[in-house]
Amino acid sequence: MPLDSRLSASRRSPLLEAAIVARRYYIDNKQKSEIADELGISRFKVARLLDDARAQGLVHIQVDMPAELDLPLGDRLAARFGLSRAVVVNTADSSVDMTTYLLGQACADLLEAFVDVDDVLGITWGATLTRVADALSTLPQCTLVQLVGGVSSVDLNVSGVELLRRIGSKTNGPTHALHAPLLVRNAAVASDLRAEPEIASTLSKCDSLTAALVGIGSWNENSTFYAHVDETEREEFRTRGAVADMCALVFDGNGELLEGSLSERTIGISAEQLRKVPDVIAVAGGADKVPAIRAALASGIPNTLVTDSITAETLLADA
Numbered sequence: 001m002p003l004d005s006r007l008s009a010s011r012r013s014p015l016l017e018a019a020i021v022a023r024r025y026y027i028d029n030k031q032k033s034e035i036a037d038e039l040g041i042s043r044f045k046v047a048r049l050l051d052d053a054r055a056q057g058l059v060h061i062q063v064d065m066p067a068e069l070d071l072p073l074g075d076r077l078a079a080r081f082g083l084s085r086a087v088v089v090n091t092a093d094s095s096v097d098m099t100t101y102l103l104g105q106a107c108a109d110l111l112e113a114f115v116d117v118d119d120v121l122g123i124t125w126g127a128t129l130t131r132v133a134d135a136l137s138t139l140p141q142c143t144l145v146q147l148v149g150g151v152s153s154v155d156l157n158v159s160g161v162e163l164l165r166r167i168g169s170k171t172n173g174p175t176h177a178l179h180a181p182l183l184v185r186n187a188a189v190a191s192d193l194r195a196e197p198e199i200a201s202t203l204s205k206c207d208s209l210t211a212a213l214v215g216i217g218s219w220n221e222n223s224t225f226y227a228h229v230d231e232t233e234r235e236e237f238r239t240r241g242a243v244a245d246m247c248a249l250v251f252d253g254n255g256e257l258l259e260g261s262l263s264e265r266t267i268g269i270s271a272e273q274l275r276k277v278p279d280v281i282a283v284a285g286g287a288d289k290v291p292a293i294r295a296a297l298a299s300g301i302p303n304t305l306v307t308d309s310i311t312a313e314t315l316l317a318d319a
Helices: 014-027 032-039 043-055 071-081 096-114 126-137 160-171 187-195 195-206 231-239 271-275 288-300 309-318
Strands: 085-089 120-123 141-148 210-213 242-246 247-250 279-283 304-308
Touching: 014 032, 014 043, 014 210, 032 043, 071 085, 071 304, 071 309, 085 096, 085 309, 096 210, 096 279, 096 304, 120 160, 120 195, 126 210, 126 279, 141 160, 141 195, 187 195, 187 279, 231 309, 242 288, 247 288, 279 288, 288 304, 288 309, 304 309
Parallel strands: 085 304, 120 141, 120 210, 210 279, 279 304
Antiparallel strands: 242 247
16 A cells, blocks of 8 residues: 555645545546545545645646648648748647647657657757747657857746757757857957857857757847847848848848848857758747748748748738
8 A cells, every 4th residue: 555545634734635636536547436445535525635636736737739730731831932841730720829839749740750860950949949849759869959059038948958958858869058148248259159169069060960940030029039139239130121030140031141240249050050951940930920931931041841820821922
């Protein structure tokens, strides 16, 4: 008999008793009558304790919704923008949060289908990519490389190093973290940091990438990268037509890379390195991201796009 079953009801705290009952019911799949007999309490008390366990936050129920793909829409999108593949999730009746969740699940399914043990996979960070990490069940023992440095104000669950750790736990393969800030105060500091052996080693791994998982940001206050750029540089890039950022690289509406002092003080993969990656998988969705996604696709860098059906329809309608 388990130890918790041998503890008399008088010696169990209400919270402990609720936890024991919840475990027996939800995890051990026991009937309420069996739990009552085992613990020496009534079935009515078992039911009350189950309610208490829910109310006290001891029990968390999650229902994983499968991502429903719109294959014909994906084919049209890929053909229109010259992509190797486009994965489109049907999100006609979904909230913003549910759309992000489904994009993460669809991207995780894609990675599980195509990533091989010999791959060197680069990853950035962001809310949608965190959802990808949530949805991943397992990956082959591939090599993971963090593509850009971090920013201090980002939720730790969304940070590059944490995302690398979480995905790495699904692969059990080598991981190469980039222990550096995304932006520093000037080009000299950036140059010194890039020369540090550990940072230089990770950045050099970007030359060997076989695939990269990236997000696409809009050049506005909704972008984490934009939020960490000073107002003078924001305005400079707005004047030059900035629309999107990808791996801390800024692009105009035609997909042209906008270089300048900002890129000189950024720690991360270079545009040249990113363009050489055989398979760049971009995951992004939402009406507000349409101009940014179009700009990113126009750059010719992503050859795979994971997005939602409303965004896909808008991209095709505006093309």
